[in-house]
Amino acid sequence: MQHHKKTFSIFTTAKKNRFLALIFASLMVIVQPSFVYAELSPASYPMQAIRFYSIKGCLTGVGEGGAGAGTALVGNDNIEKVLRFFVGKGLSLKQAAAIAGNLEQESRINPTIENSIGAYGIAQWLGGRKNNLKAKSNYNTLETQLEFLWEELNGVEKAGLEAIKNDSGSDVGKLAVEFGEKFERYGAGEEGKRAQYANEIYTSFQSKIPDSSSSGGSSSSGSGGSQSSGSNCTGIGGSNGGGSYMDDSFIVHNQCDQPWANLSYGSNTICSAGCGPSAMSNIITAMTGKKVTPEETSKFAADNGMAHEWGSSWDVSPKLAEHWGLKAKNIANDVTAINEALRGGALVNMSGAGPSPFIAGGHFIVIRGVTNDGKWKIADSNGQAGQENSKKEWDPNAILPYARQGNVWAITK
Structure with a gap:
């Protein structure tokens, strides 16, 4: 009996120990600090076949496509993309709005x-x-159709371009009608609201896209970046050595790019720990049309207590959004909520830990678009691996199981 009691006592103690260990482990999960570790390898990261923002003010791409591989559009919606495209080609905002008003009347700027x-x-x-x-590849994309339209305006349909250039001082609504008569050649009674649309578009973007702006590049949900034809616009890592524009429609910053890679962030550097503010720099650039780099967002985050030893606190998303005039809403970590936000014009910043596109210690990524078949496009600032990740389409089930509950933010204007 004594032996039995002793055996029972040992067994009970073992159970207690296991029970206490389980409770301790659970508490560690519950009370873990809400920041994301982001240990990355600071190496040389060529940005192959991806659009990126150059610190010299050039929106360019490098790698597989070579020069002229495609147009990168900038804009939070198709109207803004159209405006920035034509302003980037040298038209005034009024002229660009006149064209946009016609496209809005004809198709609601729907390329399909x-x-x-x-x-x-x-x-x-x-x-x-x-x-x-x-006959063109990717003919059903906005990028290709705008390039085709521009090709026509400088060729067989030059009368449309000449009409708005020759009367550039006119009211934007009048320009829209003149362009439509020459380019669309619509029938009697088909003028529609193109003049009204052009005026509304011009008014909406007058303070955001100044005339003579050179923004020519794109975004599936964002605006920003600038294009220059000067000598500063050269590619890096491409075999042809020249700047080019790729099909991808979002500017992806590399947190390990110079000159910010080795700048301090918390106890480390932007390259090794600055994924949070780097992800937000992608969103801010896209949403505001301003050139906002990881250096700027990391400095603000560090100066305001968001930088920790190996990463960023979870409030990096709402605080940086607010500072740059954007809104942030914490949303559920599920496909329906995220897709709803994306289709409503939001970009989604989230953190997670696990396999790619995350890393074991934790990493921030941006969900920047949802395809027709439900796959996600992301923006990943994690060097070369991040650039490759940013080119892929991701099954949400490869991301959501590793995302941090409570740290999924929909960022909007």
């Missing part, structure tokens, strides 16, 4: 729309013009 008689795309092309468009 086709009407009952077969007119297709943002300008509702028909016949041979439609065939010429469809």
Whole structure:
């Protein structure tokens, strides 16, 4: 009996120890500090086939496509992308708005729309013009259609461009009508609201996109960046040595790029620990149209107590958003909530720990778009690996199980 009692006592003690260990482990999870570790390897990271913001003021891409591989658009919606595209080509904002007003009337700037008689795309092309468009690769994208439109305006359809250039001092609504008559050649009674749309567009963006701006590049949900044709605009890592524009539609900053890679952030550097503010620099650049780098966002975060030994506190998203005039809403860590936010024009900043695109110690990424088949496009600042991740389409199930509950933020204007 004594032996039995002793055995029972040992068994009970062992159970207690295991029980206490389980409680302790659970408490460690519950009370873990709400910041994200971000240990990265500071190496030389060529940004292959991805759009990036150059510190010299050039929006460019490098690598596989070579020069002229595509147009990168900037804008929080298709209207803004159209405006920035044409202003980047040297048109005034009024002239760009006149064109945008026509495209809004024709198609609501939907590159995949086709009407009952077969007119297709943002300008509702028909016949041979439609065939010429469809002969191009990626003909159903806004980027390709804007380039095609610009090609037409400098060729067989130059009358439309000449109309708005020759009368550049006119009211934007009048310019829209003149452009429509020459380029769209619509029938009687088909003028519609193109003049009204052009005026509304011009008024909405007059303070945001000044005339003579050179923003020519793109965003699936954001604006920002600038394009220059000067000698500063050179690619890095590309075989041709020249600047180019890639199809990808979002500016992705590399936290391990110079000159900010080795700047202090907390007890470490931006490269090794600054993924939080670097992710937010992508969002801020996209949403505001301003050139905001990881250096700027990291300094603000560090100066305001968000930098920790190996990462950032979870309030880095709402605090940086507020500082740059944006809004941040904490949303659920599930597909429905995130997709709803994305389709409503938001960009989503989140952290997680685990396999790529996260890292074991924790990492911030941006969910920047959702495809028609439900895959996610991300922006990952983690050097070369991050650039590769940013080119992929991700199954949400490869991301959500590793995302931190409570640290998913929808950022909007």
